[in-house]
Amino acid sequence: MSALAETLSDVLPETNSSNYNPGPAAKFLPMGSGDRLLTNEELEAALRSVGAARYHILHPFHQRMNAGELTRAQMQAWALNRYCYQAVIPRKDALILAQSDDPAFHREWRKHIVDHDGDDAGSEGAIRRWIKLAEGVSFDPEMVISTRYALPATRYAVVSYIDLVTKHSLLVAVASSLTEMFSEAAIAQRVPAMLARYDYITEETLTYFTPRLTQAPRDADFALAYVCTNADTPQKQADAVNALIAKCDMLWAMLDALEYAYVDPANTPPGAFCPEDLQAMRRARIMITPASRPYLPDHIQLRFDALYGRSILLAPEKDALAG
Amino acid sequence: MSALAETLSDVLPETNSSNYNPGPAAKFLPMGSGDRLLTNEELEAALRSVGAARYHILHPFHQRMNAGELTRAQMQAWALNRYCYQAVIPRKDALILAQSDDPAFHREWRKHIVDHDGDDAGSEGAIRRWIKLAEGVSFDPEMVISTRYALPATRYAVVSYIDLVTKHSLLVAVASSLTEMFSEAAIAQRVPAMLARYDYITEETLTYFTPRLTQAPRDADFALAYVCTNADTPQKQADAVNALIAKCDMLWAMLDALEYAYVDPANTPPGAFCPEDLQAMRRARIMITPASRPYLPDHIQLRFDALYGRSILLAPEKDALAG
Numbered sequence: 302m303s304a305l306a307e308t309l310s311d312v313l314p315e316t317n318s319s320n321y322n323p324g325p326a327a328k329f330l331p332m333g334s335g336d337r338l339l340t341n342e343e344l345e346a347a348l349r350s351v352g353a354a355r356y357h358i359l360h361p362f363h364q365r366m367n368a369g370e371l372t373r374a375q376m377q378a379w380a381l382n383r384y385c386y387q388a389v390i391p392r393k394d395a396l397i398l399a400q401s402d403d404p405a406f407h408r409e410w411r412k413h414i415v416d417h418d419g420d421d422a423g424s425e426g427a428i429r430r431w432i433k434l435a436e437g438v439s440f441d442p443e444m445v446i447s448t449r450y451a452l453p454a455t456r457y458a459v460v461s462y463i464d465l466v467t468k469h470s471l472l473v474a475v476a477s478s479l480t481e482m483f484s485e486a487a488i489a490q491r492v493p494a495m496l497a498r499y500d501y502i503t504e505e506t507l508t509y510f511t512p513r514l515t516q517a518p519r520d521a522d523f524a525l526a527y528v529c530t531n532a533d534t535p536q537k538q539a540d541a542v543n544a545l546i547a548k549c550d551m552l553w554a555m556l557d558a559l560e561y562a563y564v565d566p567a568n569t570p571p572g573a574f575c576p577e578d579l580q581a582m583r584r585a586r587i588m589i590t591p592a593s594r595p596y597l598p599d600h601i602q603l604r605f606d607a608l609y610g611r612s613i614l615l616a617p618e619k620d621a622l623a624g
Numbered sequence: 625m626s627a628l629a630e631t632l633s634d635v636l637p638e639t640n641s642s643n644y645n646p647g648p649a650a651k652f653l654p655m656g657s658g659d660r661l662l663t664n665e666e667l668e669a670a671l672r673s674v675g676a677a678r679y680h681i682l683h684p685f686h687q688r689m690n691a692g693e694l695t696r697a698q699m700q701a702w703a704l705n706r707y708c709y710q711a712v713i714p715r716k717d718a719l720i721l722a723q724s725d726d727p728a729f730h731r732e733w734r735k736h737i738v739d740h741d742g743d744d745a746g747s748e749g750a751i752r753r754w755i756k757l758a759e760g761v762s763f764d765p766e767m768v769i770s771t772r773y774a775l776p777a778t779r780y781a782v783v784s785y786i787d788l789v790t791k792h793s794l795l796v797a798v799a800s801s802l803t804e805m806f807s808e809a810a811i812a813q814r815v816p817a818m819l820a821r822y823d824y825i826t827e828e829t830l831t832y833f834t835p836r837l838t839q840a841p842r843d844a845d846f847a848l849a850y851v852c853t854n855a856d857t858p859q860k861q862a863d864a865v866n867a868l869i870a871k872c873d874m875l876w877a878m879l880d881a882l883e884y885a886y887v888d889p890a891n892t893p894p895g896a897f898c899p900e901d902l903q904a905m906r907r908a909r910i911m912i913t914p915a916s917r918p919y920l921p922d923h924i925q926l927r928f929d930a931l932y933g934r935s936i937l938l939a940p941e942k943d944a945l946a947g
Contacts, residue, residue: 325895350929354925354940355895355940359922359923359925360923361922364922453781453873453876453877454780454877457780457784457877458780460780460783460784461784464783546895549894550776550893550895553893553894554776557881557893558877558880558884560889560891561880561881561884565888566883568883570876572873599682599687604676615673615677616677617682
């Protein structure tokens with residue numbers, strides 16, 4: 302691993318190091334455990350404490366969502382961007398399958414892929430259900446599927462998730478899925494909150510979540526057992542905790558980007574989905590007073606184009622999509 | 625390319641498509657040019673108009689920087705995060721070298737690597753000069769080099785840059801470097817502004833920028849000539865423009881993340897550099913009035929830990945580093 306941290310090297314110490322280096326995991330391990338091997342109960346408690354401190358349900362964006370404070374456009378932005386993550390999950394899981402040569406592991410892990418892609422026996426799959434959710438918040442499914450209007454930062458996070466499961470051990474890849482340990486509680490909180498606080502959201506809109514209430518704990522149980530069995534050195538135990546921290550960071554960063562672009566300060570980057578009410582919100586920030594002088598708005602440049610022989614106003618591209 | 629857009633597929637149409645699809649480049653091509661091959665002058669004008677609209681010098685964070693509005697801690701956060709980008713450049717350029725079997729191209733392009741890594745003839749290289757800049761804003765160089773406290777979003781952007789030059793054509797990889805066409809003007813604006821407006825910044829701090837004033841235009845001239853020669857179909861011309869858009873998106877996203885974490889609303893993600901004055905800024909937001917009721921701060925959870933038999937306050941990890 303190079304000196305440059307990318308996805309994980311900030312949290313995963315050098316794997317070929319002979320010295321125990323827990324990295325950020327240290328804060329989540331039992332006090333005074335030093336470099337001894339943790340019991341399974343201690344390791345599980347450490348993993349759960351990562352979720353309790355850093356799972357994205359704690360992010361201000363999710364807290365606003367559960368409090369009923371998001372506009373429909375902000376909800377659309379969430380559905381649009383989160384789709385990028387949903388859609389990459391079967392690829393991520395296929396890469397995990399490809400790291401193992403154990404048929405029993407394959408049989409168990411391929412359930413992740415089936416759950417997301419659906420099957421011929423009538424399951425439409427989580428990706429299709431997520432598209433329904435996007436439709437439920439009045440978003441054109443084709444636009445969601447194209448992901449063209451997602452935030453660049455969302456796509457970078459997703460690329461880095463693929464990078465994480467490709468460049469590290471199977472143990473790390475499996476441990477990064479352990480956010481599923483926390484999703485049941487998050488869904489149990491989110492679904493009633495959304496139904497109660499957004500009149501356009503119905504149970505039909507939220508069918509994505511129902512099967513996840515049983516699938517996620519089943520998958521998490523298997524992954525946790527795998528991690529407990531295979532993290533057989535103190536370093537590997539720390540690696541597993543760090544992998545979960547890295548995954549939490551990724552989910553957190555996706556919400557940071559959403560909040561920055563659509564809520565506070567609502568600076569949507571050029572080219573990304575920019576609903577009409579956010580455009581109006583930005584226009585409303587402009588105060589005209591007697592002392593006002595004519596300025597060009599932020600990001601707009603007046604420029605003489607010698608090639609075309611005319612003065613032009615150059616503005617970052619914004620795509621106005623009906624809210 | 626899959627239906628899922630990652631780094632580039634939002635802006636790069638399917639490369640094996642027989643139909644011309646300019647994607648977002650359409651807005652930057654001469655009006656009415658349809659799918660005809662542009663002249664070199666028109667292609668260069670289109671590329672320059674991307675920079676004029678979307679180069680990161682237009683981002684609010686850079687505008688604040690040039691206006692003298694950033695605190696030293698915000699400047700530190702910028703130096704720390706931008707280091708991740710600087711440090712990956714020689715790897716990115718090595719991957720570009722690896723895509724070509726032309727010794728003449730190699731001889732020219734390896735200058736990028738020498739410029740960043742330095743040589744035995746006395747050039748210390750841009751990466752070393754960037755570390756000096758970080759030291760100039762009172763940052764521990766070891767902490768910068770470790771990149772452990774950089775924003776996850778910064779690392780994801782950098783991973784995606786590597787992904788871009790690895791997964792697409794040499795033409796696309798070369799075109800993505802064309803932001804160097806715009807850096808001379810940006811540096812000419814930034815250096816005097818920083819010297820005038822931040823008393824702790826000296827010419828010594830900013831030695832990073834001086835050689836870039838000649839290196840970047842030299843590299844940009846070569847890359848532009850390469851793109852003009854090798855983008856020999858309307859689709860390839862649009863691909864080149866889209867590659868430059870994608871690169872601008874990446875630089876823009878790095879500043880979005882900085883602004884969100886350290887300026888507005890200054891929600892630093894767990895685990896990232898969090899200087900003391902920002903911690904104080906967040907504390908100052910708490911208003912105590914007669915109507916106040918005791919709440920736990922954002923992200924803090926009170927939880928009974930059955931395993932350890934005690935109530936604990938769980939908080940996202942924050943690393944306080946002296947400013």
